[in-house]
Amino acid sequence: MFTSISFASILPEILILIVGMLVLIIEPFWKEEKRRNVGWLTAGGLFAAMLISFLAGQPGAPTSALGGMIRFDWLGFFFKMLFMFAGAATALLMMDHEQLGKRGEAYLLLLASLIGMNLMAVSSDLIMLFLAIETASIPLYALAGFMLGDDKSTEAGFKYLLFGILTTTIMLYGFSLVFGFSGTTDIYQLAEMFRVGAIAPLAAFGILALILVGIGFKVAFVPFHFWAPDVYEGSPTPVAGFLSTASKAAGYAVLLRLFFIAFPEPSLSASWTTTLAIIAAISMIVGNLLALPQTNIKRLLAYSSIAHTGYTLIGVVALTQLGAASVVFYLAAYILTNLLAFGIAMAFSKATGLENIQDYAGMSRRSPWLGLMMLTAFLSLTGMPPFGGFVAKVVVFAAGIQAGYVWLVVLGVITSVIGAYYYLNALKFVYLYRMPNQDEENHPIPLSRPYAIALVALTLGVILIGTIFAPWFNWSDAGALNLF
Amino acid sequence: MTFPVLSIITFTPLVAALILLLMPVNRKNEARVVALASATFALILSLWVYFNYDQSIAGYQFVEKYEWLPALGISLHFGVDGIGAPLVLLTGVVMFTGVLISWGDDNPHVMAGIQDRPREFFAFLFILAWGVLGVFVSLDLFMLIFFYEIAVFPMYLLIVIWGWSVTREYAAMKLTLYLLIGSVVSLVGALAMYFAQYQNTGVLTFNMLTMESARFSPSFQIIWFLPVFLGFAVLGGIWPLHNWSPDGHVAAPTAVSMFHAGVLMKLGAFAALRVGIMLLPEGAKYWQWLIMAFAAIAVVYGAYIAFVQKDFKYMVGFSSVSHMGLVMLGFSTLNADGLLGSGLQMFSHGAMTALFFAVVGMIYDRAHTRQIPELGGMSKAMPFATVGFIIGGLVSMGMPLFSGFIAEFPIFMGVWQVHWFVAVICSISIVITAAYIMRNIRQVFFGDMPEKFEGHITDITILDKVAITTLCIFMIVIGAYPKFMAPMVQTGVEYIMRLLGGS
Incomplete structure (x- = not known):
């Protein structure tokens, strides 16, 4: 039963587990002041795991593995690569965090969560899926509340935990109803059950609604977005970056596989695509409008990430191959961009202890390179070429128009102009305003080596995905093909 | 494989x-040298393209094509026609003169040009130029929009960082949001065309040459023409969406205004013509009256508002609205004369208004005011700039022997063939333009110099003079020897007329 395919299908997770064990074993032997090197170990290990998986563990034709628990295909594989890259970048960003950097368990939690996310992207069985979601979530609850002495962090961890448990339970209830009605938990068999009408449409719609609650929490669309700003603001900045990127993308991986594979029946899909279209519209409006008055950079990014969830949903709503490809491509660009934005916020608050947008005044004079990176991140979030955000937005909008959702796309472009206002406003502080004490402008913001590596890699990634977009799109498209 | 001149021109500013x-932050002069060298290089290449363009053939020349994303039919596909080639040259000229004007003069009394962070200034200016050149040469709709948006965002930074401190934040944000709304609306239209084209031809491609023969249904064209055309025309300063433009001009530093x-x-x-009229000709015919009405209002209203301005730079800004209205007016005729005039007017106005803004900037740098009533007698201190402004003024008024005449005359001829009364109404603008140009020449350059300026106003630098001369040469050559440009634009117009059904 345990064949080479089964092995290859979970090769990345095995490798992450090995990295995690190494962290556990080696960390106690390092002295206190050297413990931050665990971050190098984690990031390097993840990078090696990516490389090995890429060389040895590429999927061929989609196959079912491990007794039908896992689907081994490009879609899952591409998502895994994205998550591991995000994890490596987050590990680097964690290294110089005061409370996280020297704690081996923080890295271990990150790795554990990564295993869960990787499995989320490939689960083809509802039980496996639930376990994966919990594996991904529980370490993140702990990481969000990691700064014990800090009230906001504790609040963030607790809020995240309560929201997470509640919504996941509702989703589990939905899963149990699925099993009760159909007698199977295999996602790929469910489609057949719906096709022959084993589940009454009304019950099916109820089930979908329950499942959407859980996914809505993960990807933070309206009305399940309330946790996001508080949790992002309170949790340690690298963790917030991870939450808003990899964790959100993992939610989308589940959304794509579950809804495109199990519920594409026209009688069903009409109802959930309409629901998601409305949710997308409201997310874009609410996210962008609420981002306008924000003064804290992490809260700004939190609301903007709600808006970006809305844009990504356009691709899901389209329910076409281009739609699925656009979602994957959008997430790839978004993960790089938002990690970059959070990384800069982290580097800046590490040096200055400040998190408000107005504190960024004079940053381009102090550190021209950091200013340019911030420019890259924020223009990419706005959706400007030659950065990843532009191409991502165009493909998502293209998918929407192809599927006939012109109204949604028009709403998307209008709200993206609202978005431009607050992104450009933040850049105004970076580039135009001077520091209250202009002598301080001669002191560049110090960047330690892990930050420099992570930020430069992310910046280059954002530019690469926005200029030489063919390989990225082809990978996304290959993944999307697995859904049809 | 021929020499890939267009991609070299396009990517020179990026490099x-x-x-x-x-470069290191503090090397201000080195940054300027690099900027000037690359601008000169781009100018030489654009001249090469201009003079090697075969005027006996209509259609696209210097075509290059590289597959970029075959899955969606996106390619780097470059080529210029008779409309695009003069605009590439114009970009080369304005880049070159813009860098010269921004070189600066660190004489503490003058502080002209860009003294604060020239390295970043030129870098953003060149990214802007990269986008501009990309649009003029792109034959792929996706890449056209890609470059179009690249041209939008550096404007924000250029205005907000180096602009006039009183209005820059407001003006930069207003400009960027206007242009962004325009470009994203056009983007939606472009995507709709992309899929409609796919339905008609079965080929998934953004190639505009394929789209030209895609035979979009008339109802499709009528629905989508307005969003596409108006979305791009926002940047062309069409009334009633022109509001960003004078504010943006005034707030921007001199080279950026140019x-x-x-x-x-x-x-x-250009994009409105290229994507709107050339790809959706039926839509253009249907909405012709509306575009013509908007353009006519812009022509007269812009000239009148320019007439009542007290601020020198606002005056030039509104005169731009008026002259760009003439370009749109020429488009709206949809006949050979009008389009020929528009093609020439785009070049003529580009050189003229760049010259105007350059001179206004030179005066402001020295007098520290732009209020027309407070200025006077500049011809004594800055004779060279005065001559330049007068030449620009003659172009602006449409005097024979200058490029303005060659450009405006065919436009009015074209309009007369469609609706003669529109031509009559719009000709009022020529009178108003003459009035405000003459009044300003008298007030600002002649007359008595106010006492507070005596001895403070220094003459312009040699680099400024080179810039003024360069711009003037083109305006006079085109005016005195129309064969320099008119036949080339004619080839572009012939091609467009074929798409419009030879009407």
Whole structure:
């Protein structure tokens, strides 16, 4: 039963587990002041795991593995690569965090969560899926509340935990109803059950609604977005970056596989695509409008990430191959961009202890390179070429128009102009305003080596995905093909 | 494989911008040298393209094509026609003169040009130029929009960082949001065309040459023409969406105003023509009356508002609205004369308005005011700039022997063939333009110099003179010897007329 395919299908997770064990074993032997090197170990290990998986563990034709628990295909594989890259970048960003950097368990939690996310992207069985979601979530609850002495962090961890448990339970209830009605938990068999009408449409719609609650929490669309700003603001900045990127993308991986594979029946899909279209519209409006008055950079990014969830949903709503490809491509660009934005916020608050947008005044004079990176991140979030955000937005909008959702796309472009206002406003502080004490402008913001590596890699990634977009799109498209 | 001149021109500014960004922060003069060298290089190449363009053939020349994303039919596909080639040259000229004007003069009394962070200034200016050139040469709709948006965002930074401190934040944000709304609305239209084209031909491609023969249904064209055309025309300064433009011109630093009014507004007009009229000709015919009405209002209203301005730069800004209105008016005729005039007017206005903004900037740098009533007697201190402004003024009024005449005359001929009364109404603008240009020449350059300026006003630098001379040469050559440009534009117009059904 345990064949080479089964092995290859979970090769990345095995490798992450090995990295995690190494962290556990080696960390106690390092002295206190050297413990931050665990971050190098984690990031390097993840990078090696990516490389090995890429060389040895590429999927061929989609196959079912491990007794039908896992689907081994490009879609899952591409998502895994994205998550591991995000994890490596987050590990680097964690290294110089005061409370996280020297704690081996923080890295271990990150790795554990990564295993869960990787499995989320490939689960083809509802039980496996639930376990994966919990594996991904529980370490993140702990990481969000990691700064014990800090009230906001504790609040963030607790809020995240309560929201997470509640919504996941509702989703589990939905899963149990699925099993009760159909007698199977295999996602790929469910489609057949719906096709022959084993589940009454009304019950099916109820089930979908329950499942959407859980996914809505993960990807933070309206009305399940309330946790996001508080949790992002309170949790340690690298963790917030991870939450808003990899964790959100993992939610989308589940959304794509579950809804495109199990519920594409026209009688069903009409109802959930309409629901998601409305949710997308409201997310874009609410996210962008609420981002306008924000003064804290992490809260700004939190609301903007709600808006970006809305844009990504356009691709899901389209329910076409281009739609699925656009979602994957959008997430790839978004993960790089938002990690970059959070990384800069982290580097800046590490040096200055400040998190408000107005504190960024004079940053381009102090550190021209950091200013340019911030420019890259924020223009990419706005959706400007030659950065990843532009191409991502165009493909998502293209998918929407192809599927006939012109109204949604028009709403998307209008709200993206609202978005431009607050992104450009933040850049105004970076580039135009001077520091209250202009002598301080001669002191560049110090960047330690892990930050420099992570930020430069992310910046280059954002530019690469926005200029030489063919390989990225082809990978996304290959993944999307697995859904049809 | 021929010499890939268009891609070299297009990517020269990008390479220059990257080199500039990699240079040390404090090397101000080195940054300027790099900027000037790359601008000169681009100018020489654009002249080469201009003179090697085969005027006996209509259609696209110097075509290059590289597959970029075959899955969606996106390619790097470059080529210029008779409309695009003069605009590439115009961009080269304005880049070159813009860099000269921004060189600066660190004499503490003058502080002209860009003294604060020139490295970043030139880098952003060149990224802007990269986008502009990309639009003029792109034959792929996706890449056209890609470059179009690249041309939008550096404007924000250029205005907000180096602009006039009183209005820059407001003006920069207003400009960017206007242009962004325009470009994203056009983007939606472009995507709709992409899929409609796929339905008609079965080929998934953004190639505009394929789209030209896609035979979109008339109802499709009528629905989508307005969003596409008006979305791009926002950047062309079409009334009633022109509001961003004078504010943006005034707030921008001199070189950016030159670039903005000289080239960027042509970008909007060019894209509106290229995507709106050429790909959706039936829609253009259906909405002709509306575009003509908007353009006519812009022509007269812009001239009148320019007439009542007290601020020198606002006056030039509104005169740009009026002159770009003439370009749109020429488009709206949809006949050979009108389009020929528009093609020439785009070049003529680009050079003229760049010259205007350059001179206004030189005066402001020295007098520290732009209020027309407070200025006077500048001809004594700055004779060279005065001559330049007068030549620009003659172009602006449409005097024979200058490029303005060659450009405006065919436009009015074209309009007369469609609705003669529109031509009559719009000709009022020529009178108003003459009035405000003459009044300003008298007030600002002649007359008595106010006492507070005596001895403070220094003459312009040699680099400024080179810039003024360059711009004047083109305006006079085109005016005195129309064969320099008119036959080339004619080839572009022939091609467009074929798409419009030879009407």
